[in-house]
Amino acid sequence: MSTAPRLAAAKRDWGSDETDCTVLHIDMDAFYASCEVARHPELKGQPLIIGTGPRSVVSAASYEARQFGINSAMPVSRAQRLCPQGIFLPVDIRYYRTISSRIFSTVFARITNQIEQVSVDECYMDVSGTLRQWKRPSNIARWIREQVASGFHVTCSVGIASNKLIAKMASTNAKPDGMLLIPKTQQAQFVQLMPLRSIPGIGQSLEKRLKAWGIDDVATLSRCSEEELFQATGSHISAHGLFLASHGLDELPLQTHSQEKSIGAERTFLHDTTSLSNVSGLLRQCSDEVATSLRKRQLLARTITVKLRFEDLHYATKSHTLQKPVNSAADIYPEALRLLHSMLDLDETQINRGELPRLIRLAGISTSGLSKVQDTLIQPSLDDILQEEQPETEHAQRSQLAHAERILDSIRGRYGKDSVKLGL
Ligand SMILES: [Mg+2]
Known part of the structure; x- marks a missing residue:
């Protein structure tokens, strides 16, 4: 369950130019909770929290539960105080993995083998080799979303972009149950709208460091040179990564099994x-x-x-x-x-x-x-x-x-x- 910040302003129509947008990031919504609703349809629409026991943390929460301020890694005891009427279920990881591997093998694998699985409910897909058949990446995203929803009663959000960074940030902002295409010509503008923490890899401590240097958001970050970022972070690798990210660029290739x-x-x-x-x-x-x-x-x-x-x-x-x-x-x-x-x-x-x-x-x-x-x-x-x-x-x-x-x-x-x- 992602706790990356979302921005209402980012979830808009960024245009329909799909040129070079061959990377999809697919993220299933509230996956553990959705799997539970799939086998217990009577739980649909209820605030559902996966994770039980007074000393445990929340592993997943349905969107209804999130409206009470509940999110992942929060102590279960706190979630119980925030939402006493919530339905708390134990984690059944074997069941979620079974559903996940069925979704990967019967839906995702039918598009391509160029898939990098990140976790049980998330993957990147390079669709460049399948466009002769599918014409547009958005056709693939739409088909995947339909198949997963109708076959498994799980919704997923898909980001479409020219690289992994933007595809991931797009799917985060498409949630729940949405799809967001960021044309290559818009990707810099898209990231520069964002708070610092929306860039994967910027955690609490790096954010603090950047803020101490007067860098409060991605737009400000994008106006810094790599040298200035090196002074702020003390690391050439971080400086280079931040410089690229603030311009909507990402050099990391997909780690697909076939390579x-x-x-x-x-x-x-x-x-x-x-x-x-x-x-x-x-x-x-x-x-x-x-x-x-x-x-x-x-x-x-x-x-x-x-x-x-x-x-x-x-x-x-x-x-x-x-x-x-x-x-x-x-x-x-x-x-x-x-x-x-x-x-x-x-x-x-x-x-x-x-x-x-x-x-x-x-x-x-x-x-x-x-x-x-x-x-x-x-x-x-x-x-x-x-x-x-x-x-x-x-x-x-x-x-x-x-x-x-x-x-x-x-x-x-x-x-x-x-x-x-x-x-x-
Ligand atoms: Mg997810």
Whole structure:
């Protein structure tokens, strides 16, 4: 649920010139709440809040609930005070993910494979390759909105522009249930209408810094040189990004899966083995190697694949795509083990006995669905908000392990790659 500021004045007709406007940003409206209404139609029109428990935060709120001043990440206890008559439901992330992946596979994927999924309810789409068929990007946006609404009872807002920054800001200002096209010739004027916080990446502290320099809005920002912005922010990267953004420009390409390669590691055993601990030990080593090279290249991976070669030289592979991209062995290894158990169809007894039904000659892991860390972590997803709400234990344990792995990286950098091993 986006808390980026919207501006009534921005939601107007900016013209119909769609030249070069091949980037769509699609954002489903109040997604968790819409999913709940889809399976409980009697809740339609009610102030609905997803998130329960006195120590939790709100994960999503219907537009009716937002009229009471409720928004995401607000403590549930506060939301209850603001709207005592509200309907509070627990988060059912598995159900929302199922709906999301159906929408992606049955609607979005029918347009193009040039899709960058940002979170469970949000993506960018490059439609330049499909215009021969669809003629105009707005035709695609309209079709998507109809399909998602009629097939899933979820409304979505779509921004259409020449780059990701403007497409995202356009969808924010199109909400709820709207569509906004910003022609390329209007994009500078559009951003310069906005408050500072409407630019993704300008948070509370950067806003404070800019305001201390007398920069109160995007229009003022656009009159600063890159050098002045460097003085204000102390960072060349921020200065460059702000300079571009204030003129409605964005150089970041879409991180679509088709551009990506994979990163993997595999080993052949000295002797073919049926020992589960040998195979899982090797997978642990491979997880560590793969995670280290992902981090070295500043990448995150979404899909984990386990590969086995048997004594008869036949191969088997099995993959799983995670909702949240990862680059630590603490996240990759447990997933690889689950895949190993399921591809060999192991039951509890076999796992306890540690004996595999077939001789294994080689085992390995590869990761794909890669994206750059800095492009992936710009916006907190609904999942991030949700995780704050989940019990400490597993999440905290994994993030501690991931932190330990980053320390290992620096030790290995100094003393060589075999100097330390990870005990998972
Ligand atoms: Mg949304």
